[in-house]
Amino acid sequence: MVERITLYRAPTTPADADVIAEWLDRRVDATVAVRDRFLSQFGDEALPEDFAEARVLDPDAPETGNTMLGIVRYEERALERPERAGGVIYDGLAVQRALHDRVPTEECGLDHLHVPLLDRVVGTWGDHDGRWHKRVNVLGQPALVSVPGVYEAPAKPEQYYKQQQKHAMLSGDAPPREVLENEVDGEFLVADDPRTTEALCGYALQAYHYLKTGEEFCDEPDCRLSNPHRQPGVIEAQLRDPPFCDRHAELYRQE
Template structure:
């Protein structure tokens, strides 16, 4: 079904999208192209307001959106200067619909899969527990892959949160994330981690697998297609060998 995959660069991150393209093309034998930032290639005057509407305003409220003038101005600045955005969570499904709407009609069909690598944190609503959950990716057309989500979505080791609580009780505030990451032993990725490109490869493949095979995730821990909810599991799935379970190795190979 998929003849071509188009990856879009995230200019303010350490992720090497060209390397991701080479990896995916070798795994799938489909044509993989790389374009500049999605929001540069596919522009629309409606984007600032649509992003404002997709803002998550409370972790425990399903409704989203803050379309006050100041918020829309912020989104305008973020579109022009992506290195200035951050600290905002967006409804990933809403953002996905927005980006789908600005795709050219000739490229909207599933034969061409668009995969923007984005510098924004995205989430999905959990109907089972009534709160928003950060995600690394949201599958579909286009498939969103969030660089901040790689660091923020999976849960870190329990010691991380205990140290955070301890520091807060002593000092009365939350320590910088970098301090916690240096003080806590454990397997987790940090912002601008040099392993980011390798770790995101599996999430890009999940986007392709979802369209091509009808499913995005594998239930077997350690497979690149596993949907990890903890950093230890993410590292095991994306950075350890073998890369795939036996079933998916038949589709995508065993060598790295």
């Protein structure tokens, strides 16, 4: 039984761990607390190399890891100055193992769930199609929630990418979110979206739900426990009412 949940802040992102914790606290039968960034609290000299070993090198190859000195130095800088990192995908299961090894021994039982909000993009290898897939979360202990993953993992409308490339070619920079939302049909989340915190509440609850019940995701597309593969599905599941399907509404208190 999960008795405690600890969320960890991702200070260089728009995700507000305190708001997510308050949202969870109103719905679950567990004590919810917030701590500062996991990678800062429990990082050590070996962590940069662990991240280097977890790097995805090729989107179509399962092998990971580049521990050349320059890469490890990059990971050291990324831990110290996370706002300057980006553009890398990491094996989410490898990162999960690395962080699990750093959870204090007295806190690593399944009664105390740890949920680090990460400023990294994580993925899992798909044996069914032979490529890496970006993920919003990686369930387990600890449960990883990737803040950039909520923008990058679920696919946006094709027209979004075409317009983004068009603007980049003309201006040399990515267009503001408002421009793309006006020019592309459909709704989606983009980097630093003000709806980030609200959207991630459901992904944090999925971590608790998995440890509590063993169920990974809900099959109902309008439930916060679902795992949509496209951005319109994320909007429907995480930002529209009602928040839960009938079955899960019985488990989690409503406001």
